[in-house]
Amino acid sequence: MQRNFPSVPFERYADDAIVHCGSERQAKMVLSAIRDRLAECGLELHPMKTKIVYCQDSDRRGKHEHIAFDFLGYTFQPRRAKNRYGKLFVSFLPAISNKAAKAIRTTIRGWRLASTRNNQSLEDLAQLISIEGFIKNV
Numbered sequence: 001m002q003r004n005f006p007s008v009p010f011e012r013y014a015d016d017a018i019v020h021c022g023s024e025r026q027a028k029m030v031l032s033a034i035r036d037r038l039a040e041c042g043l044e045l046h047p048m049k050t051k052i053v054y055c056q057d058s059d060r061r062g063k064h065e066h067i068a069f070d071f072l073g074y075t076f077q078p079r080r081a082k083n084r085y086g087k088l089f090v091s092f093l094p095a096i097s098n099k100a101a102k103a104i105r106t107t108i109r110g111w112r113l114a115s116t117r118n119n120q121s122l123e124d125l126a127q128l129i130s131i132e133g134f135i136k137n138v
Contacts, residue, residue, distance in 0.1 A: 005030055011071075016049075018071055024064075027052045055092040073100035 001010055001019075008030060010019040019034075021027035031052065035045055054064035056078045068077030074094040081091045096104075111129060120128075 004033055013072055016071060018069075024052065024054075056090070057092045058089040070097045070099065073097055 001008065008019060008021060008026070010017055012018075019027070019030055021030055031050070038044055051066045051069070052064075053066045053069045053076075054060070054062060055076075056062065056064070056067045068075060070076075073096065075097040076092060076094045078090050079093045079095065080088055081093060082088055113125065
């Protein structure tokens with residue numbers, strides 16, 4: 001990226017990456033270059049996860065096939081927001097992804113707080129949650 005597209009910002013985490021292009025034409029050119037470079041290394045892009053996404057907002061109203069994507073547990077998509085004067089507008093913003101939210105709910109349900117621990121003190125519940133969270137992260 002730095003050698004061939006030094007002005008194009010990008011983020012990478014492990015095997016995921018996001019490239020910020022100024023136009024669809026540039027995005028297609030960068031995507032092609034990335035595919036070629038990975039092929040030289042014997043690698044390929046994941047066909048289902050690789051896509052060009054249009055960051056639709058109040059200023060960019062074009063119609064495109066993909067207007068949302070998931071990255072690191074967040075879904076980036078057009079969302080309503082308020083400016084400092086309280087006026088609503090559409091911005092391209094992140095929020096927790098459905099997949100991450102489901103994983104969190106499943107974890108919390110596994111603690112069985114409502115059905116089996118409703119007689120414990122708040123301190124005991126906090127210690128239990130803290131210990132279970134620590135054990136899963138070890």
